[in-house]
């Protein structure tokens with residue numbers, strides 16, 4: 001426990017660029033409220049490590065009063081303790097209206113980093129859909145934050161544009177069992193545009209891991225697994241097109257709904273525009289799973305390049321809407337029914353994952369899905385213009401993303417194979433050498449890490465050492 005100084009605030013005036021900016025040092029909720037009352041564009045609020053109890057009496061709905069500018073956002077930054085723990089905003093036992101951070105539309109341009117939000121719940125006092133943050137304003141970023149055990153993980157409204165969630169961990173959100181109200185979700189977003197990148201999203205307790213009523217979604221380099229209901233949904237809207245690129249999406253084996261990706265939840269406005277899917281790995285875990293499902297009110301056009309559909313179900317497109325399906329160079333299982341507009345498909349039971357059973361969805365050196373993608377995948381962007389869009393990021397455990405490496409020929413799926421990259425961060429360097437060496441179990445023995453078997457012959461021997469050495473690239 002930190003010893004709190006009597007003065008909740010310590011003001012430090014620093015020169016930032018050409019503007020005078022203030023760094024506010026916060027060690028209490030009162031200090032945070034005071035800082036938010038006084039900030040101007042470009043200021044930084046540093047929240048020191050502690051567990052901060054959020055109470056109804058502290059009136060979190062009215063903490064945010066001022067905005068930054070696009071060029072000089074206001075930064076709220078948690079300062080981790082020596083163990084790397086983020087400062088915590090905990091609403092345990094308190095009724096919260098919509099969000100611990102209630103970001104009014106008149107308070108735009110905030111970047112929030114390194115904070116944990118938990119136990120934000122309406123508790124039947126307010127509607128049972130409180131979130132870590134209720135985002136009404138433009139240009140709001142949450143980066144490296146952890147949202148868990150709230151009614152919703154994140155909630156944004158259609159008044160918000162340019163929402164960014166990056167490197168966040170979002171899990172175990174959903175209202176308590178038996179509480180009244182609609183389904184709650186890890187993400188329930190309706191921004192004009194939202195980007196979700198490099199996030200670890202899992203265990204929505206009753207609803208979706210990601211549910212959108214946004215006009216434009218870019219969902220990039222995330223890991224989504226263990227959904228309560230379904231994994232990913234465009235529930236309505238999407239008039240400005242969306243993109244899923246470089247994600248690993250794994251169906252929860254105990255989910256209450258068989259859908260993995262859903263288009264339209266039956267609300268009258270329907271789902272429109274185009275959804276382009278590029279270089280995703282999408283995994284079913286039960287025979288009745290439906291990889292992509294659409295409602296009759298969906299007019300969504302689907303465009304698919306370089307995706308891998310894998311798992312225990314063959315029901316890949318269960319479509320009742322009126323959109324088209326086009327694209328090329330996707331991996332399907334034998335027996336999957338693929339629309340005629342999707343060409344150059346490959347069919348096989350095993351795309352060549354390092355391990356289908358543990359599982360590990362990176363590709364082996366000999367994978368059938370390696371080097372067989374198209375190098376010119378196209379998407380229909382927000383402004384209805386077709387453009388080439390390569391996968392730039394790939395997920396790195398956990399809640400991180402690295403630039404996707406390139407060997408000149410795109411692989412299918414969410415990960416580009418780099419032989420010898422044992423820690424999967426996209427290079428072959430001394431960290432990999434350490435793991436490579438410790439994985440060796442002697443001649444004719446499977447190595448402790450399957451990626452150390454560079455030639456995929458069942459061992460890690462001098463041939464593998466030669467391949468590893470040849471691929472040694474050094475760090476980025």
Ligand SMILES: [Ca+2]
Nearest residue numbers: 371409410411
């Ligand atoms: Ca390749």
Ligand SMILES: [Ca+2]
Nearest residue numbers: 421425427428
């Ligand atoms: Ca590496």
Ligand SMILES: [Ca+2]
Nearest residue numbers: 453457459460
């Ligand atoms: Ca070998």
Ligand SMILES: [Ca+2]
Nearest residue numbers: 425427429431
């Ligand atoms: Ca490295």
